[in-house]
Amino acid sequence: MLSWLRKGIPSLCRGFADMSKVRNIGISAHIDSGKTTFTERVLYYTGKIKEIHEVKGNDRVGAKMDSMELERERGITIQSAATFCKWKNWDINLIDTPGHVDFTIEVERALRVLDSAILLVCGASSVQSQTLTVDRQMRRYKVPRITFINKLDRAGANHNVVIKAIQEKLPVISAPIQIPMGLESQFEGLIDIIDRKAYYFLGNHGVDIQIKDVPAKYVKEMEERREKLIETLADVDDILAEKFLSGEVPTTDDIKQAIRRSTIALKFSPIMMGSAYKNKGVQLALDAVGEYLPSPSEVPNTALDLSNKEAPVLLSTDPKKPLVCLGFKLEENRFGQLTYTRIYQGKLKRGDFITNTSTGKKVKVSRMVRMHSNEMIEINESEAGDICAIFGIECNSGETFTDGTINYAMSSMFVPEPVMSLSIKPVKKDSNEKFAKALTKFIREDPTFRVRQDEESGETIISGMGELHLQIYAERIRREFEVDVELGAPTVNYRETITKKSPFNYLHKKQTGGSGQYAGVVGYIEPMPDVKPNEFKECKFIDKTTGMNIGPEFISAIEKGFKMCVKKGPQVGYPVVNLQYVLTDGMTHIVDSNTHAFIAATKGSFRQALPGAGQTILEPVMTVEITIPFEFQTQVIGGLIKRRGVIKDTYRRDNGCMALIAEAPLARMFGYASEIRSNTQGQGEFSMEFNRMEPVEEGEAAILRDTYKNREDDEY
Structure with a gap:
């Protein structure tokens, strides 16, 4: 429940005094990279909270930004949460976003309105699948970012490995501006390679920062990294390049100004480091937010x-x-x-x-x-x-x-298409009103949450980004609206399309004694041109008729009939996408032509053209990232192959674990959480995100068509 409204202090009522000191930032990363833990430290160091609570702590309080009961129970962020704070001279609006791919819309709309961001990368797990997704989202909305390598205290942490992965896998040019002193349990502080100073975070929750000279054993690495940083900045910043090429040694201020200019220009991302959980490095990241990230007036909108x-x-x-x-x-x-x-x-x-x-x-x-x-x-x-x-x-x-x-x-934000559906109904019929109210609320809140009524069965179908996404909404209906619900088996959101052009010339003629029905349509259907990979476009009606063979009132009837056809495809009953219906001519009768006749003719023409158009069923293919102890790789790989998974990459980590990157059809991944726990003695974990739509294998497609046909026959 929300706390009671509190009265704002006068400075809040007047707004921020100096807009150049305002920073609107988001915290984004792969799931379990420490976003909420990082944000909790930000709130503590800026004085917004008096005590630190952990995401999965034993005190049952939970992190401040995970205010939903479900978030605290599951130890994950479900909804993005906003706050504001003050650090030194900067006023900061901050949004903590979810890491789980099922709640990716929360990241989309946060990045749509933010001026900059901090991208967290796990110091042990390195760049993961959702890291790449967040990177794409940041580039989509042109969001400057600081990259923060977190969890350097964790077993297997290696900043050099992560820096290399960031530079190779993320398109933004980047370089570290810090190096750690020690790793894992020996991680004791950070070295600022620009100022050439060592920072130690002591006292309660690392509040007492001690600045010392750099220990001799780190000087060589620091100077090498500093030289490389200057070279990298000279490649992206013209002002620093002039000094560099003229042989002038850049000052500390020169370097910092070059970082700021190139970061705001989306040409560079400074890499910082630390451990939010161990209270190291967060204050320096806050300094960098003010020094290197833009104010609202520096971002074109x-x-x-x-x-x-x-x-x-x-x-x-x-x-x-x-x-x-x-x-x-x-x-x-x-x-x-x-x-x-x-x-x-x-x-x-x-x-x-x-x-x-x-x-x-x-x-x-x-x-x-x-x-x-x-x-x-x-x-x-x-x-x-x-x-x-x-x-x-x-x-x-x-x-x-x-x-x-x-x-x-x-301009609107990008809203991904749902990939999974479940049937849902209230256990008690007298709960229908509350149930409908809950669904209406969630539709308004979440553009990726869809609700429809199945025309044949009358069931309510909810669609979303994954099993967890839909399960969370079912649980929220139970808790927030006190309505017990039943969920049906998950289904995949297939799509239907065509691969080639196919003509039609169809005459609908029906005589019943009085006035009859007469309508003719001529044209072709074809794949929509210029459709990008993984892009869905609504089917399009194009009128290329000339003369007056078909009146305007019948043209609109043909378009209406076409939209009815593509709403439910003929192969498996899912929407048709990326197709256009081109009308070139037609036939009418002075008495028997009417709108109903032309709707019927359009449906007939669609059925006539489809067999020659290369009908195809598309299914969602997911990128699956799995982390397991090395000794279980045989069982896990074997299980993935049975699910039609294709291994794309594997790499071994220093902590005895390995990561597998695979692609697999969503239809084969139901129940995988139980399988991976069983095959790894409970030690394996995985994440899954939508990658693309691709044609279903013919054998699988035949099964889908037969299943749909049998279901239709049974209902008939």
Whole structure:
């Protein structure tokens, strides 16, 4: 439950005094890389919390940012959580994001509104599958980042191995600006290779930082890394390159300014190190947030002018300009809907009327708050560059608000397609109203959570990013709405498509005594051109008719009939994608032609063209990353092969474990958690994320078609 609203201090009510000192950052990483532990230390060192609690601690309190009961029970972050804090001269808005791929939409919408980020990489596990996903998300939204190698106290930690993996696997040019003093249990501190100083983190929770000269045994490595850092920066920063090429020795300030310029320009990422759990290195990372990451005014943000054919418009952080803000995340609580909002231009005040540019509706801002995890502090206003939350605004995630004088919209965020479905129903029929209310709430909160009614069975089907994603929502229905639910067996979200062009020439003719039905359609279906790999595009209707053989009212009926056809494909009943229906001609009758006849003709033409179009069933293929003790590799690899898995990479770690990177069809991965525990005596772990859609093998496709046909016959 949310804490009671607390009154904000005057400085909060006025907003931030100096926008150049504001930093909007996110913490992102692969699951179990220490994001929430890192954030907990940030809150402690900045004075936002008085005690540190661990994600999986024994005190049953849990980390501050994991406020949901389910998060504390499972030891994972499910929802992104926002907070704000002050470090030295910098005001920081911070969002802690989930690491599990099932909740990737939380990372998407956080990075959509943030100016910069810290990418955590495990010092023992190195670059993992979700690390690559987060890297793609950061590049998609052009987010500058600091890379932080965490868990250097862990068995098997090796900063050199991780640095090499970062530089080889992540496209952003990077170099370390620190080196550790010792590793694993001998990890005692960090060396800043720019300042040539050693940092020791002593006292309660590492609060007492002692700065000393660098121990002699680390001087050689420090100087080599420093020289390499300068060379790397000279490749990406013209100002430093001039000094470097002229033989001038760059000063400490020269290096730091070059890091800042190249990081903001997305040409470089400084690599930092430490152990959040052991309270080492987090304060230095906070210093780097202020020194190297951009303020809101240093990040270009563009809106689309809806009144001018969506022409791009560069926004300004000037608070005197017309308001533009984005509602990027929704939450329902006992006070109503809470809309997390990023203000890009202008100023927002309590009592203002703002306009939703998607709906045209004008609404009043009755209450504004800053979020500290699940706590709220009331504020009266907020300016461009800031993140706040608003009560009482009815909207969907991703909608833009202005002051009404302009008609702008921010570009939308990327929303991945669900890959898995479950049937769900309340145990008791008298719970239907609460059940429907719960589903409505979750649909508004999460764009990757979908709900539909199966037309034949009448079952409610929920779709999402994986088993855990859907199980969490089922558990939230039980806890938050007190409705017991039953889940059906998981199913894969297949798609249907075609691979080649196929013509149609279909005449629908039916005479029943009175006025009959007469409609003819001519054209072809073909794969949609310029579709990128793994991209889904809705099927498209194209009218290429000339003359008046078909009237406009019948053209719209044909388009309607086509959309009905692709909603449920003929092979296995899943949507058809990446196909376009091109109408070139048709036939009408002065008496017997009507819209129903043309809808029927369109359906007939679709059935006529499909057999020659290379019908294909697409299935989701997942990237699976498995970490196991080395001695169990034979059993695990054998199990993956049985599941049609293909091993893509293996590497051995220094702690006696090995990592396997594989690709496998999602349909074969159900129940894998139990199998890997059994095959590794409970020591194995895995993560899985969507990779691509690819054609199902013909033998498997035949089984899917037969199963669908038999089910249809039984229902008929």
